Amino acid sequence: MSEKRAQILTTALRLFVTNGFHATPTSQIAKESGVATGTLFHHFKTKEELINTLYLETKEEMIQSLSIKVDEQETIKGKLRQIFFNAIHWSVAHPEHQLFYSQYSNSPFITNLTRELGYRRFQFIYDILKLGQEKEILKPINIDLMFEAIDGTLMGITKYLLTHPEKITDELCLENAFTLYWDTLKG
Structure with missing residues (x-):
């Protein structure tokens, strides 16, 4: 797993648990992961794909x-x-x-x-x-x-x-x- 992908998942985990799914925009996940929003969408096409990947x-x-x-x-x-x-x-x-x-x-x-x-x-x-x-x-x-x-x-x-x-x-x-x-x- 790439370092950026791992950082996105770690950040998304923390934010989803703290703020919930709807209150966690992808822009916030990208920013707090230290990646561009485009990088986030390179690894995960949608926020739904991100949460499903995190779940699995x-x-x-x-x-x-x-x-x-x-x-x-x-x-x-x-x-x-x-x-x-x-x-x-x-x-x-x-x-x-x-x-x-x-x-x-x-x-x-x-x-x-x-x-x-x-x-x-x-x-x-x-x-x-x-x-x-x-x-x-x-x-x-x-x-x-x-x-x-x-x-x-x-x-x-x-x-x-x-x-x-x-x-x-x-x-x-x-x-x-x-x-x-x-x-x-x-x-």
């Missing part, structure tokens, strides 16, 4: 973090526990990305195609959920519904931790949070 790249970064050491876990619960704690660590380490993800996951600015491409990146989690159901460890409910339930639970827990930073290192709090997450899933 945020998801890609998240997925890379979520998948760390998951394959090393032997049980369904262990795999989901690893994903849970990976998600918490990623969110705490990348609060702007987490806020962007939570603000724009259901936004009309994200195209259906982009949303579908984003969900495909989570396929490994869907596979774990399906295997857990086949082994009768997890609830026998629609996988999409189950995924949305755990995604919502994770977003809520993450929001709580980001607004109560002293809890991020509180092992009892984190274990209780995982129990809440696991109880959403287990059969």
Whole structure:
């Protein structure tokens, strides 16, 4: 990725999270990125393309973090526990990305195609959920519904931790949070 493109994405992330999509003109993104408006439009044809690219790249970064050491876990619960704690660590380490993800996951600015491409990146989690159901460890409910339930639970827990930073290192709090997450899933 070119340095200018990366700077545009970093600036857009900060401005979209702070000001919202409509209150962030491309001229402001270009100016605060230190590039000409023409350079911004060279990399992203429209503001909508910019936000969709940012959405997919945020998801890609998240997925890379979520998948760390998951394959090393032997049980369904262990795999989901690893994903849970990976998600918490990623969110705490990348609060702007987490806020962007939570603000724009259901936004009309994200195209259906982009949303579908984003969900495909989570396929490994869907596979774990399906295997857990086949082994009768997890609830026998629609996988999409189950995924949305755990995604919502994770977003809520993450929001709580980001607004109560002293809890991020509180092992009892984190274990209780995982129990809440696991109880959403287990059969």
